[in-house]
Amino acid sequence: MIELYVLLGLMIAGSLIAIEVKNLLSAVIAVGVVGLGLSIVFLLLKAPDVALTQIVVEIVAVILLIRATLNRDIAMKYCGRRPFGAIMGILFTGFVFVIALITFKDGLNLFGAPLMTVSQFYPQNAIEGTGAMNVVSAIILDYRAYDTLGEATVLFTAVVGVLTVMRSPGKKKEEDLQDSK
Amino acid sequence: MSKEHDHGMTIIVKTVTRLTVGLIFLYGIYIILHGHLTPGGGFAGGVIVALSFINLDLAFGGKVSAKIFSRGSTSVIEAFGGIMFLALALLGLRWGGFFDNFLHPDGEPGMLISAGIIPLENIAISLKVGAGLFAIFLTLITLQKFESEKK
Numbered sequence: 514m515i516e517l518y519v520l521l522g523l524m525i526a527g528s529l530i531a532i533e534v535k536n537l538l539s540a541v542i543a544v545g546v547v548g549l550g551l552s553i554v555f556l557l558l559k560a561p562d563v564a565l566t567q568i569v570v571e572i573v574a575v576i577l578l579i580r581a582t583l584n585r586d587i588a589m590k591y592c593g594r595r596p597f598g599a600i601m602g603i604l605f606t607g608f609v610f611v612i613a614l615i616t617f618k619d620g621l622n623l624f625g626a627p628l629m630t631v632s633q634f635y636p637q638n639a640i641e642g643t644g645a646m647n648v649v650s651a652i653i654l655d656y657r658a659y660d661t662l663g664e665a666t667v668l669f670t671a672v673v674g675v676l677t678v679m680r681s682p683g684k685k686k687e688e689d690l691q692d693s694k
Numbered sequence: 695m696s697k698e699h700d701h702g703m704t705i706i707v708k709t710v711t712r713l714t715v716g717l718i719f720l721y722g723i724y725i726i727l728h729g730h731l732t733p734g735g736g737f738a739g740g741v742i743v744a745l746s747f748i749n750l751d752l753a754f755g756g757k758v759s760a761k762i763f764s765r766g767s768t769s770v771i772e773a774f775g776g777i778m779f780l781a782l783a784l785l786g787l788r789w790g791g792f793f794d795n796f797l798h799p800d801g802e803p804g805m806l807i808s809a810g811i812i813p814l815e816n817i818a819i820s821l822k823v824g825a826g827l828f829a830i831f832l833t834l835i836t837l838q839k840f841e842s843e844k845k
Contacts, residue, residue: 561733
């Protein structure tokens, strides 16, 4: 369990660096550290499907952020200290901490326990019900396929939105769209 | 030096990319096709396939990847993936309901040909996700190039 705490500390350090550092490339790399640490955390918590998706999406996100932010003059605006926001943040964190201390004073349950009725049904019935050995795949593409349809719609909307917003400058150089010198 | 060395990154990056990009592409195909047997599936496999094209585009410049997978075809392939997913869902109406697994008992569980329409749905989602992410990447690169030429 010690490796989990090391990774969580690395992720907290990475997010703090990403906020505080002045150089934009360093900030993007620090965000990448957070995402890759999260992927290993998912692997340690025995969720390989989510870990695989997290690591590939993180790589794409870091590449897109580097390509989209580097060599571009972004107007830097100095944000002054905001004492009201800091006080509210500390108050809310303390509130959650106190509530958690009161609620979990007998100790937390083990991870994944108690086993609920629904989570017993899927491992017992998924293989003869759908024929898929990967129970996660059986759930997201058979039992909960509406969910995947909604997810595909969200991605389609995102792609259409990006293409629409970026369209007007792109149209003028139609002949060498993919040529990046 | 052939013509493709004029654009893109240095010769080291190009050599490493030439050796690895096929393996990355094949790994994505493997993740997609074994989505119902091992961890992974259409989403992760589609992103890996898109990453192999992004790798080509970054290392060799846009002309090489445009020969294989142009910007116009990304829209077509993404739309084809979405329509394929929805058509598989609607075909189930004939046998029982929306998203009915109408091919189901079709082989031993654990074999490559099994699990009914789940592998076909994985392929549809991978086409959609991969083409969509590659289209976003190409659009952002085009915008950046336009801004740097304007200066």
